[in-house]
Amino acid sequence: MKPIVAIVGRPNVGKSTLFNKLAGKKVSIVKDTPGVTRDRIYAEAEWLNRTFSIVDTGGIEPKTHDTLLQYMRQQAQLAIETADFVIFVVDGKCGLTDADAEVGTMLRRSGKPVVVAVNKLDNMQDISPIYEFYELGLGDPLAISAEQGKGIGDLLDEVIRFF
Numbered sequence: 001m002k003p004i005v006a007i008v009g010r011p012n013v014g015k016s017t018l019f020n021k022l023a024g025k026k027v028s029i030v031k032d033t034p035g036v037t038r039d040r041i042y043a044e045a046e047w048l049n050r051t052f053s054i055v056d057t058g059g060i061e062p063k064t065h066d067t068l069l070q071y072m073r074q075q076a077q078l079a080i081e082t083a084d085f086v087i088f089v090v091d092g093k094c095g096l097t098d099a100d101a102e103v104g105t106m107l108r109r110s111g112k113p114v115v116v117a118v119n120k121l122d123n124m125q126d127i128s129p130i131y132e133f134y135e136l137g138l139g140d141p142l143a144i145s146a147e148q149g150k151g152i153g154d155l156l157d158e159v160i161r162f163f
């Protein structure tokens, strides 16, 4: 079994963009029983000859939800439970939000190894937006731009350190 790396975070932070960057070509969309879980998106990724499975948790649909926050919470919980390692994506343009703090709490409780990826830092000359994310208590946040493929190597170095 390859290690499973889940990409977790509130909606719109750039999870799918990062997933596609990491996925290369081998993207598989798994359709499960209707109404149970759909569009779970898995792919294989490789870094420095280490292969692992990545999961775009934006594609995990919880059975029930009635608020966006509840939806996000359930989705993140499912992903965290099945993951060996978690990439927690936050939005460096928006800064820290209550929803981020909530996911952060779930991750600290889970005890799973995690790296905080502060996304949308397209201008890597100024990575000062990362600092407020130390408040999450999940170690050193890393600056990335999923869209522009910046900071991805350092992120993957952190990921494979745990395998």
Ligand code: GDP
Pocket: 009, 010, 011, 012, 013, 014, 015, 016, 017, 018, 058, 119, 120, 121, 122, 144, 145, 146, 147, 148
């Ligand atoms: P998800 O809901 O977490 O899966 O987020 P998406 O991957 O769908 O991205 C949400 C929005 O953020 C889209 O409009 C992306 O183009 C944008 N986005 C994602 N990554 C970056 C980035 O590195 N820089 C910038 N400027 N925008 C980004």
Ligand code: MG
Pocket: 015, 016, 017, 058, 059
């Ligand atoms: Mg998405």
